[in-house]
Amino acid sequence: MAKTTVLRDLLTGPSLARIIGAHSPLSARLGAEAQFDAVWASGLEISAVAGVPDANILSMSQVLQSAADIAAAVPVPVLADCDSGFGNVNNVVDMVQRYERAGIAGVCIEDKQFPKLNSFVSGNHDLTPVHDFVTKIIAATQTREDPDFVVVARIEALIAGAGMTEALRRAEAYAAAGADALLIHSKKSGPDEVYEFRKLFDGPIPLIVVPTTYNTVTTKDLQTAGFGAVIYANHALRGAIEAMQQVLAQIHQDGTTQYVESRIAPLKQVFDLQRVDAMLENQTRYEKLAEASLAQLEVSGRPQVTA
Template sequence: MTTGTTEARGDHRTTGARQLRDLFARPGTVRIIGAHNPLGARLAERAGFDGVWSSGLEVSASQGVPDTDILTMSELLATATSLAAAVDVPVVADCDAGYGNAHNVMNMIRRYEAAGIAGVSIEDKRFPKVNSFIPGRQELAPIAEFCGKLRAAKAAQTTPDLMVIARIEALIAGWGMDEALRRGEAYAAAGADAVLIHAKGTSPEPVLRFLERWTLPTPVVVVPTTYHTITATELAEAGAKMVIYANHGLRAGIAAVTETFASILRDDRTTGIEDRIAPLSTVFDLQGMPLQKRHEAEFITPYAGRARAVVVPGRPTAPAAGLLAEQSAALRRADIESVSATAGDDAARAPQDVTLLPAQADATGAVLALDDDALSGTVLVSGDVFVEGEPLRRLVAAGGDIAVLVDVSDGPGVERRADALPLTLDSTARGGRRLGGASGSEVLAVAGPEADGEFAGAAAFSAQGFAALRQVAEKRRADGTEGTLADLLTDLLAAGHRVGAVEIGSGWLELRTAQDIARATELFATREGGQ
């Protein structure tokens, strides 16, 4: 199976060439087809071809240039490498005339072999070559010169598996059958693993005559691009070992895309062609999404399963503190990666890694604007406080459907700020020390001076807890009343929801007045100076 379906592929550095050797050793013909990108290679593999031909014509055409050695070896190698990485069948590369003399061929062999290419085809033309089907100049290299390239190629490979195919262009150049056979025999003697006899007529007769007169054990490769009436089976019966359908994917794509584009412009919509083009699900499958999804489930915490944090509007009278960057950093120190905030007065100073949500008048609106698919929880921080990373880390780890930070440093019986939300807890206090229950502390009620502590402006919700929060927010919206995070907490307690308490004695600041902000600024400056 391939990377594009469900299973990871094998190591083509060793298996691609070995597979090609095995295909040549088994009975029957080997059929490969041209491609110029990994998608085409996967389509070839999925169709059932034995291998992929990294076609020089296809790659050149896909780049919009003639097949006349315009592209460099590095460009063609990059394509061939991408094909080999995408499929489990062997890839045979069209290497034109070897990109130069024997020195260039040796470099080419080392590079292609290292990239996991199973075989290379080198043609006996002078560099730069011209595509065999283009009328005009078709210059052949001297036999001795080309045999030197073949010997150099075999000397350069580091394993015995890579196949070097010598492509005979004598029939293309009009030099006749005797010359084609003479060249083929010389190339086999020079070490070619196979010879490719190329022809451009509409009749297969020249190729069949070559096969009839070929007496060496070196296998023969054919390319029935123009003499397409003969079958691969008939060619195999005549003595051919491998059949290359060199450019049919490219030509089919050109025809299909041309027709599709014309239909869209003609009909002014795509309805007429939707049943004739591949659905997106097929595209995703060919891209390898099934395997990636499996890896995602195995190795990556799903995005929806990560805790998220949202800084929601605080009291409407609170001035802009300009501390969103500091709050975002504190949330990330608590291992919360997804941080967002409702756009406010300090939106222009928001860090790049904070997602800005549409502005909302209050926390109620912010809650209702959030989606409810955060499976691992939501942390809400009121915009009129700053909370450090350690209390937030404890809040995230608290568990339960709803948990809040409660500052118990002052204890009960203390006159608190008018803007504070006093809370009574079920923990026991004696002599300035507190003990919660076996499962931690719990908020019992909103209370006055007898309260044990005050809400520190941050709360965490499981998926179920967030659903309850949305319910009380929807009720406020229906009643036409705005609400802060503290107001929503009050509503949850009034509705009978259990609220866990994470008791803290420090690590947070109010940002509700100009004096609060001045104090926070001074504290941050002092801390930074101390560092």
């Protein structure tokens, strides 16, 4: 089954889809091995590992390359964070074409002005006019070649302080324009705001949440409330940063690595994640096939080409 179909089925299925943020093929593989249903190619994580703010500093090509590498590394579908579409409607058309060709299962675009700023950073979170964003949704859905390629519309009205009424107005417009799912974003410390939105929005498409700030909510809570998916958008990166800081500080303090060895992954685990055994098996297989091919030439009496 195509990954696009898998992602669509996950979002519309009876169970809450669990999606984990990633910034690299390695982090995506760890997420897949932890049995998450899908991977979120996180704009925040991809920007962070490049050492720049999540504010459209990286070009679309840079972000796409990271997402494509992630998609190629895992068997589960990848939903890509595409900010506000990297520009106007023409950029969105180009974006969808490139992301679909790269094997991404779906894209998520948000209704903020370009360049956007990470939702949890204090600053300008001006919303794009509804008409402009509806234009982007229609362009995205009509540009895709695979009808199962997922287009998610992310609503930032609650982040921008525009209120629940505006969030619902936008939700209805985006659903009518053909969005396959809506991501309702909130930075409150509790889930009441997204719960209220869930109760008030009666559209037919699934709702996705990102509980970064209201982190006590459980998947059982979200399933009961009627959400279609949850994205843990930045936790792999944050966990890695904390672990690396602690290990590096201890190595510097002790002047040796012997005291951290029990707390870090053995090299065998690294090699397993790199698929080293598969590489060596392939090498052996192809070398044997080459030997057999040359032996057949010798039996047939044909001259062999030598270097």
